[in-house]
Amino acid sequence: MNRALRTTLATITALTLTGAASCTLLADDGDDSGETKIEATDGVDPADAIAGTTVTLVTHDSFNLPKKLIRQFQKDTGATLKIRPSGDAGKLTNALALSQSNPIGDVAFGVDNTFASRAVDEDVFATYAAELPGSAEKLRLDGDAGDKLAPIDQASVCVNVDTAWFEKNDQEPPTSLDDLTDPAYKDLTVIPGAATSSPGLAFLLATIAEYGDDWPDYWTDLVGNGAELTEGWTDAYYGGFTGGGDGDRPIVVSYDTSPAFTVDKKTGETTTAALLDTCFRQVEYAGVLENANNPVGGQAVVDWLLSPEVQAALPDNMYVFPVDDSVALPKEWAKFAQQPTEPYEVSADDISEHRAEWLTEWTDIVSR
């Protein structure tokens, strides 16, 4: 190795080291531990019961909202909002269930309709009937759960096709779940696994809604037709799909919002499409936690998540549709992210009762 390069490398490293090593985490204020803490600002509303308190929002690790909105919440309520991520939706639900008697926060966001019953069965959530926007009423869960969890956002898991690839290869893209087992589409599909990813589970539920008790046969055919399974959405979309990265398969299980991210700069048109007859809707909920230290603060957070400002910020920050359909969508979404009108449905109770059995059977089919 030549001397100049060696010196440069050493200098870069030394700079990095001095920049970073001079302050370990110990230098941090102990109070700031483990989560976001944004100081409460002035302008406290004296009528508000939670002024001066701290509210902790437990959520999944894809949670993201503009800092401005969080400051606004703190200004309006006088409370301090801490945000605490706890892994993906599955880990989050599990963490909430395990810490039920001494919860890790006051309010949770990010439990979806495939996990909701599990959390409600474990008495994770307290009753709080938030006032929902009109369009969100239809997403309310059945029974007791409906008074505990408020729908905040939704997105549908659908089969996506690379329309550009099919055009180039002079072939009609598939349109239905049935088509995926057609030999014409052999070795062209890539699917995230149901046991390891939430879009994978949603897709399994779509096939269960379509084929009922015959779903294992469908999956046997699907695997027999060369469908590739991946651990998660990332390696399916970027590793396997021709429309996402450098993959070699033009059919993928992804979201109804995905086509908004494949717009060709030259033509201004998207190069992929979601098959709207293959969708399963995922709804994410928020609820106040049972045994919370600050339940009133938790209620304020649920209301805030339903406010038009937060609802409008959801597409750009978390890549999901708001439940309030009166807020405006980003331009490209309005044009390219079409939503299914009649997605497949499986009730939360059904999912709760059968999920272990379904996933075990599914694992047996695909690992044969």
Place this chain on the structure above:
Amino acid sequence: MKRLLTLAGLAALPVLVLGVFFVLPVTGMLGQGLWPDGRFAPGDVLEVLARPRVHRVLWFTVWVAATATLVTLLLGVPTAYALHRLRVPGRSVVRAAFLVPFVLPTVVVGIAFDRLVSTGPLEVLGLDGSPVTIIAAMVFFNLAVVVRTVGAAWEGLDPRPGEAAAALGASPWQVFRTATFPALRGSVVSAASVVFLFCSTAFGIVLVLGGLRYSTVETEIYLLTTSLFDLPAAAALCLLQLLVVTVLLLLAARARSAPGQAARRRVEPSRVRLYDAPALLATALGLLLVAVPIAMLVTGSLRVDGAWSLANYRALDTTGGDGLVDVTVVEALVNSLRTAVDATWIALLIGGLVAVIATRRSHGPAERRIRGLLDGFFMLPLGVSAVTLGFGFLITLDEPPVNFRESPLLVPIAQALVAMPLVVRTLVPVLAGIDDRQRQAAHSLGASPLRALVTIDLAVVWKPLLAAAGFAFAISLGEFGATSFLSRVDHPTLPVLIYRLLGQPGTHNYGMALAAAVVLALATASVMFVVERLRVPGVGGF
């Protein structure tokens, strides 16, 4: 009696740390499985162990991990020789490069390996989604463990017995077999047991590369815990894992013979000779295995819309909005480095204490047994699923006197738990090689125990200590599992940021994630490179 008290005093801190941050959380989670609904139900657990699927999973875990360990040793031991004893040009750069896989995100490596075997010249072998790919990836991740652990011991090895054997007419192979290997055996067995533990608890690599067709005990525990909520079954597998690990550690402890190297001296690396060709070949093979996926990652980060471009790197400095996690890659790298500094000192402090305890001369079998037990006890964190430990943290560290659930040090401590066994395994063979008479001589010359530690032990252990620090640092830099679970939303580490980018659609996000992974790799390699060149005056020069 006084000796036992000193032993207890030295052991207090490590035992306390391991007790609070390992034993307590793991027993907490096991308790959830063994006492479902508050009543003791060991029957459920036994029932799980009788399932045919569990037997299949256990067998797959053991054979894949054993094969991967063997291949890693076959490539790693000659590489350790070439990079630590031969005057190979650019060897410190190569040594640093071997550590890079440690910090690469599993899913990125998975995509690279997948592309390697499903397209290009290797396609004809039909390896896509086969156990061979999984084993290759395990070797890719673990070569550094063997190269560094064995290399550190080899560097300080007295060459005179070997030279004497050669002068008496022994062939190079005979010299290795009769003189060199017996002296290295402790470090080889140490490295092998760590690699086996890493491979048998490998998680992402099995899921990403196996196309969900294969399960190991570790992936099974993960699925049972987070996806099926079957805590009794998860507890059963966790106990099984602990049992297997304990048996392995006992076997390894037996295979580590008492090393007899007394004199250690600084050995200048020697000229490359013809009979070094096999070692150089193994090094080249290992380097190829490490370099190809990295090269694919680098080229991937430089391609934008089918053309060469630096756009992905230019994007690293931008945040593109006012979101909560809008930190630039540079800021995330600083967060990562700060966490790594903490994880490293914790791992070195605790691991160093354990290594000293384990290697001091025992008076009597009882004392020897206690020291041996402590040594093995500190390997256990490698054998327990990260998800068990993570959830255990949540449910057991929530009340005084152990309410650490909110502590900023929780992430570095979790990372240090993984790094600590490596520190112990790197230091123990070297410390054990020091003749206790040297310390006794120091004592009789009036040196305090501390002074003896510095002048005798530290002088010899300095290089291996650096190697261990490098490991701890790299493990912390690349760690994602515990970090995603416990880290703070506004201070993401670089791996957390990379996973966030990878979780969003849009080719610019993917390109940026690859570029960020390259930055992480480069930062790690540079830090390793500098750490290797550090010398403390008057200590390293012995």
